[in-house]
Amino acid sequence: MKKYYYVDKERKLILSPYEKFIKSVKRCLNTELFSGIFLIAKEVFKPNNSATIKYPMEKMKLDNRYRAVHRLQRFIESENERCIGCGLCEKICISNCIRMETKLGDDGRKLVSNYSINLGRCIYCGFCAEVCPELAIVHGVEYENAAEQRSYFAHKKDILTPIDNLINQVEFEGAGSLRADADDFVKATPNYYEISISTNNEEVKNA
Secondary structure, rough: OOOOOOOOOOOOOOHHHHHHHHHHHHHOOOOHHHHHHHHHHHOOOOOOOOOOOOOOOOOOOOOOOOOOOEEEEEEOOOOOOOOOOHHHHHHOOOOOOOOEEEEOOOOEEEEEEEEEEOOOOOOOHHHHHHHHHOOOOOOOOOOOOOOOOOEEEEEHHHHHOOHHHHHHOOOOOOOOOOOOOOHHHHOHHHHHHHHHHHHHHHHHHEE
C-alpha cells in the first residue's frame, strides 16, 4: 500500500470563515496592489502622454523601414530606373498581386514596359523588396491608400520616383535594404582572425 506524506507540515489549514476573510483582506491590501495603482495613475496624469492622435489632422511619424505602399527607385546619378525586369518580385509574391511586362529596347536590353501592384491583394510582407537584387522596389511610408474599389492598382507611373523629385529620394533605407548600422553587426570570421594575428606578428618582428 502506498504511503502518503506531508509536503508542507508547517502550513496551517484554513477552516473557519473568519480565517478565510482575514486571508482575503491581506491579499487585497498587499503593497503590490498599491504599486500597480500608483504606476497606472502616474501614466494617466502625465502631461502630453496621450496614446492617440487626432487623425487626419495629425499623422504618425513612421520609420523609413515601415512596410507601406511600394516605391520604385531610380539611380540618382543617371536618373535611369533601377528595375532590370528580372521578375523575381513577381515570382516570389505570395499574394500574386504583382504584374510585370517587359520588352527589348533598341539597344537589346530588357525594359519594363508595364508594372502594376494590386494593393487590394497585397499583404505587405516585404518579400518583393527583400528579393530585389537592385534595390529597385522598396516600401515607402505612405499608408493612406484608401480606394473606392477593392482592387486598387498602383501602376509604374504612380510609384516610380519622378525625375524632378529625385533629389528627395531616400537611398537604401526602405524595407529590404541594409540598416544604417548594419556594419556594427558584422562578425569577424575565423580566417579574418588568423590574418589579423599574422599581421600583428609581422608588425612585432619589423619593430
